[in-house]
Amino acid sequence: MPEPLLQLExxxxxxxxxxxxxxxxxxVPAGSLTMxxxxxxxxxxxxxxxIMGLWxxxxxxxxxxxxxxxxxxTPDIARAGIAYVPEAMGIFTDLTVRENIVLxxxxxxxxxxxxxxxxxxxxxxxxxxxLPAGNLSGGQKQMLAIARAIAEPRRLLLxxxxxxxxxxxxxxSMIEAFKALKAAGETILLVEQNxxxxxxxxxxxxxxxxxxxxxxxxxxxxxxxxxxxxRLLGLSLDAHQ
Amino acid sequence: MTDMAEPSSVSELPITRTDWLxxxxxxxxxxxxxxxxxxxxxxxxxxVAGLAMGMMIFLMASGLTLVFGLMDIINFGHGVFxxxxxxxxxxxxxxxxxxxxxxxVALNLTLLGLCIVAAMAVTGIVxxxxxxxxxxxxxxxxxxQILVTMGGLIVAExxxxxxxxxxxxxxxxxxxxxGAFVLGDIVMERFRVVAVGIGLLVFIAMQLxxxxxxxxxxxxxxxxxxxxxxxxxxxxxRLFVSVFVAGSALAGLGGVMWAFYRQTLTASMGMxxxxxxxxxxxxxxxxxxxxxxxxxxxxxxxxxxxxxLAPKLALISNILVMALVLIWRPQGLFPVARR
Numbered sequence: 001m002p003e004p005l006l007q008l009e010x011x012x013x014x015x016x017x018x019x020x021x022x023x024x025x026x027x028v029p030a031g032s033l034t035m036x037x038x039x040x041x042x043x044x045x046x047x048x049x050x051i052m053g054l055w056x057x058x059x060x061x062x063x064x065x066x067x068x069x070x071x072x073x074t075p076d077i078a079r080a081g082i083a084y085v086p087e088a089m090g091i092f093t094d095l096t097v098r099e100n101i102v103l104x105x106x107x108x109x110x111x112x113x114x115x116x117x118x119x120x121x122x123x124x125x126x127x128x129x130x131l132p133a134g135n136l137s138g139g140q141k142q143m144l145a146i147a148r149a150i151a152e153p154r155r156l157l158l159x160x161x162x163x164x165x166x167x168x169x170x171x172x173s174m175i176e177a178f179k180a181l182k183a184a185g186e187t188i189l190l191v192e193q194n195x196x197x198x199x200x201x202x203x204x205x206x207x208x209x210x211x212x213x214x215x216x217x218x219x220x221x222x223x224x225x226x227x228x229x230x231r232l233l234g235l236s237l238d239a240h241q
Numbered sequence: 242m243t244d245m246a247e248p249s250s251v252s253e254l255p256i257t258r259t260d261w262l263x264x265x266x267x268x269x270x271x272x273x274x275x276x277x278x279x280x281x282x283x284x285x286x287x288x289v290a291g292l293a294m295g296m297m298i299f300l301m302a303s304g305l306t307l308v309f310g311l312m313d314i315i316n317f318g319h320g321v322f323x324x325x326x327x328x329x330x331x332x333x334x335x336x337x338x339x340x341x342x343x344x345x346v347a348l349n350l351t352l353l354g355l356c357i358v359a360a361m362a363v364t365g366i367v368x369x370x371x372x373x374x375x376x377x378x379x380x381x382x383x384x385x386q387i388l389v390t391m392g393g394l395i396v397a398e399x400x401x402x403x404x405x406x407x408x409x410x411x412x413x414x415x416x417x418x419x420g421a422f423v424l425g426d427i428v429m430e431r432f433r434v435v436a437v438g439i440g441l442l443v444f445i446a447m448q449l450x451x452x453x454x455x456x457x458x459x460x461x462x463x464x465x466x467x468x469x470x471x472x473x474x475x476x477x478x479r480l481f482v483s484v485f486v487a488g489s490a491l492a493g494l495g496g497v498m499w500a501f502y503r504q505t506l507t508a509s510m511g512m513x514x515x516x517x518x519x520x521x522x523x524x525x526x527x528x529x530x531x532x533x534x535x536x537x538x539x540x541x542x543x544x545x546x547x548x549x550l551a552p553k554l555a556l557i558s559n560i561l562v563m564a565l566v567l568i569w570r571p572q573g574l575f576p577v578a579r580r
Contacts, residue, residue, distance in 0.1 A: 052472055078474035090469035092462040094577065103458050106474050148473075 005030040005156055005187050006051070011060035011070075013043075013050045020046045022211040023060065028156065028204075033178065033188045035202035035219060037195070037233060043211040044191040045087055048158045051189075052084045053077045065155065079106075081155035085162065087191075089145040093134030097125055097144055100133050104151035118147050121177045139170035146177065150186070157181070157188045163197050175200060195233065199223045207232045263574035267538050274546040282426030287545045293433030295541035296440020297502060299534050301495030301511075302518040303447065304488025310464040310528020310577055312481050314376055315383050318390035319518065321397040322489045323511030325367060326360035326496025328405055331506070333359050334412060341415040349415030353435070353501075360493040367397075368489025372482055394512065401508040410506040418501075436498050443494070444534050451530060460484060464528045464577055520559050524566045526573030535574055536566075 004027035013021040021043050028034045036044050049055045051062055053074040062070045069077050078084070092100055101110060101118075110118075119126045122143035128136055133144055142162050149157050162178075163171045171194065178201050181188060192198045198205065202219035215222070215232050222228055271288055278284045305319045333356045334341060340352040375393040379385040413419075418432045451457035459480055463470045467477045492511075499514065500506055521540050525532025543562050548555040566574060 054468060054472070073476075074468075074471040075474050075476045078472055084472045086469070086472070090466055090472065092465050092469070094461055094465055095458060099458050102455070103462055103470075104473055 003030055004028060005065055006189065007061075007063040008047075008051070009061045009063075011047070011050060011057045011062060013046055013055055014058045015046070015055060020211050021050065021057075024208070024211070024213055026206045026213055026216050028187060028189050030187050031185055032203040033182050033186075033190060033201055034204045034206060035198040036189060036191045036206050036208065037193075037198055038208035039234070040193075041210075042208040044208055045160055046211075047208070048084065048086075048160050048189070048191060051077075051158060052082065083149035083154040083157050085145045085149050085157070085159040087160040087164065089141050091133045091136075091141045091144055091148075093132065095133060096130050097128050097133050097136070098130055100144055100148055101151050104148040107152055110151055114152070118150060121180055122147050122173075139166045139173070142166065142170075142174065143177070150181070155187060157186055157190075159188065160191045161193060162190070163192065163194045171197060195229070260575065263532070263535055263570075266574075267535060267542065270539065270542055270546075274542075274550075277550055278546065280426070282428075283549070285427045286429065287549055288542065289429045289437070290433055291542035291545035292538060293430070293436040293440075293541075294545065295538035296436050297495060297498045298514075298517055298521055298541055299440055299495075299537035300443060300498055301492055301514060302521045302533050302537060303443070303530055304491035304495075305518055306522040306525065306528055306530060306533045307460070307484055307491075308488040309522065311460055311467075311484050312376075312380070314380070314390075314485075315386045316376065316390045317387055317515070318371065318375070318394040318397065319488075319492055320511030320513075320515040321394045321401075322364045322368060322492035323496040323499060323514060324398065324401060324506075324508055325511075326364050326493025327500035327506050327510060328401055328410075328496075328508075329360040329363040329493065330356040330412065330497055330500055331405065331410070332363070341413065344416050346417045349417045350435075352415050353418070353497075356497050357439075357494055360497045361490040364493030364496070365486045365490040368486045369482065371397075371489065372485040376485065398508040398512070405506075405508075407508075412500060412504055412506060414501055414504065432501060436502070439494075439498065443491070444530075447530050456483075517559065520563050524563055524573055526570075526575040526577055528577040529573065529575040532573055532575035532577075539566075 006028040008024050008026055011021055011024040012019070024043070024047055036047065038044050046055065050057050053069070053072055053076075057070050060070070061068060064077070064080055064082065067080070069080060072080075092103070095103070124140050125143055125147055128140065133141065136144060146159065146162065149159070163174050166174065175197050178188070178190070182201070190198075190201065199219065199222075205215070205217065205219045205222050206213055207215040207222075209232070215228070222232070275281070275284050278287065301323050304322070305316060308314050308316055308319075333352065337352055337355065340348045343349065371393060375389055376386070379389050414432055418435060420431055422429045422431060422434065451461060459470060459475060463477055463480055470480075471477050496511060499510065503510065517540065521536040522533055524539065525534070525536035540559050540562055543558050544555060547558040570576070
């Protein structure tokens with residue numbers, strides 16, 4: 001079992017008067033793709049935002065590569081090597097595709113080899129390179145959001161529902177892109193509602209319900225156990241294929 | 242700068258169309274006014290005067306639109322930086338009075354330049370303190386921002402009274418900036434021509450910074466989605482402070498030009514022009530520097546033309562322009578994508 005790159009221990013998060021996370025514990029092993037699944041409102045997005053420091057954990061501990069980042073500011077967490085793609089994608093629509101990438105590469109210009117690798121994953125971006133990102137379709141914006149996250153080497157990618165609202169052909173492109181990122185050795189924590197995408201991509205899976213972890217283990221266990229799927233997610237893989 | 246390797250092949254797609262309509266408003270308005278004014282020389286005189294007034298309004302308003310756009314701060318205290326910039330000219334005009342009386346363009350322009358530097362330095366420093374002490378505690382609450390910055394304005398105006406006295410202070414334009422260029426029947430005041438030049442320089446500089454530098458990209462991105470800028474690893478708070486200081490310094494620069502235009506300093510001179518400043522940033526689209534530029538020229542030209550044609554309507558002309566623009570484009574001439 002690879003060493004965990006990210007560890008959450010008893011993380012609780014309050015947003016105003018609402019208690020959203022009730023003691024979340026899980027690990028993300030280095031070099032793996034971990035799926036974070038659950039019904040709407042289970043607390044998946046809140047978990048990612050809490051890891052990024054966009055909402056502060058009220059108790060518990062978040063460790064990244066052995067370092068406690070629970071109380072760190074968001075820019076420090078990003079500088080530690082965590083990239084974040086929010087559910088709303090966070091694209092700067094007034095900026096061109098190129099300018100979005102320029103901003104994401106904090107340490108300087110992206111070298112042409114990395115740029116070509118990145119645009120090889122998301123070829124559509126090449127065509128829109130100098131156009132405002134606001135002109136892109138939903139799927140292309142999602143591609144840009146992920147390209148921005150990998151504009152320079154990062155140690156962990158947090159991606160929130162990258163296939164949400166996309167046409168089937170775009171979902172397939174997105175799955176292929178994540179397969180390529182896995183092959184490149186990226187460590188990824190991926191929130192996903194599309195169980196088929198989760199099943200083909202995930203090495204490990206964490207399932208949340210009502211702000212708690214209700215299951216964690218290898219993805220293969222969940223894929224082969226329909227009764228577990230029904231119990232945890234109220235669905236079966238067959239329905240998604 | 243924002244240099245980066247181009248991907249190995251970028252195929253051409255239709256380029257996004259620039260929104261020319263708001264830009265066309267200015268020449269359209271000027272041409273529309275020509276037959277009503279009748280005399281071409283009066284029209285040129287009014288137009289140049291309007292452009293100069295527009296540039297001065299732009300200088301005073303550009304900082305506020307940046308601060309509002311990026312920081313979502315409604316700073317009713319912005320006017321005090323205009324007044325403070327105007328009074329800061331005294332720091333230079335006192336010891337270097339002889340330069341202003343010299344019949345030398347170089348010395349006169351150097352004096353004006355030093356006044357601008359002094360004003361921007363003073364207002365920049367005061368802006369940093371103002372942001373830390375007055376604005377920072379009320380981030381995220383517009384009502385508190387209005388109340389607290391208004392309070393800051395009153396305190397700062399009284400501080401100006403305490404330092405420089407309550408009586409209006411007359412100042413004189415440097416020798417070679419007085420009078421006018423006369424071309425046939427066309428009369429163009431020299432200082433107004435200088436004001437147009439400085440306004441254009443500042444606008445071009447701001448466009449270059451906003452569009453050609455990483456800092457500019459960060460500001461534009463921060464206007465749209467500050468949380469995502471932080472998630473990319475940038476400290477937005479530092480950017481906020483920098484922009485507030487720059488906005489205050491720009492107001493100080495505007496204050497210098499406004500002071501020389503009025504040739505009288507009063508503590509309330511900044512507050513008096515704030516209605517106009519708010520009108521142009523609303524017309525332009527909150528947070529848009531280009532919109533602020535076009536809005537300033539539009540408002541100033543309309544004020545000049547209407548003042549000439551129907552003086553009784555001059556007072557309401559600005560409000561009328563704002564109403565018409567907002568009916569046409571409720572988010573202003575150049576809406577900025579907002580979070």
